[in-house]
Amino acid sequence: MKKAVFYHAGCPVCVSAESDIVNIIDRTKFDLEVVHLGEHRELISMAEAAGIRSVPALLLDDNVLHINFGASIDDVKNS
Amino acid sequence: MKKAVFYHAGCPVCVSAESDIVNIIDRTKFDLEVVHLGEHRELISMAEAAGIRSVPALLLDDNVLHINFGASIDDVKNS
Incomplete structure (x- = not known):
């Protein structure tokens, strides 16, 4: 079983x-x-270190899929 | 069975x-x-009418997931 992590910040996107x-x-x-x-x-x-630059994003084993664009990780940090 | 269409333009992304x-x-x-x-x-x-604004993108029944960013649809049109 592989792990996939979906990161989000609750925004509509x-x-x-x-x-x-x-x-x-x-x-x-x-x-x-x-x-x-x-x-x-x-x-x-931790998310940032894994390559997450914006949310929503799906972290897979060896890649990040940034999906559409809700907010940058900086916006999430500063919110 | 639902249909999903992955649109791309052959770019590395x-x-x-x-x-x-x-x-x-x-x-x-x-x-x-x-x-x-x-x-x-x-x-x-047809892709543009379905809401594809950049590639790669995954078209689902009622939504488009723009995944990372390879090229805008305008770049694809003009290439």
Whole structure:
């Protein structure tokens, strides 16, 4: 089972993308974790180190998919 | 079976995203079609009408997920 982490900040673009990702991802292959960075600010630096530049974004093993654009990670840090 | 269309233009960002999407999408629920807009220029206007603003992008029933950023649809049109 591979891990996929969906990072968001509760914005409308994030909520819409989360609904799509939850819907399309193959749960037989991926364990999907959803992280609200606004509510778990202690995880922002870890997300940034993993390559998250904006939310919503899906972190896979070796790549980040930035999906549409809700907010930059700097905006999330400063909110 | 729902339909999902992955639009790309052969750029490195597109190829990387395609590999991820092919990997994560639940094929028991989605029939995935991959369209290279550079090779099928006749489909550009249809993609644009469906809301594709840049590639790579994944078109779902009622939403478009623009994934990372390879090229704007205008760049694809003018290439």
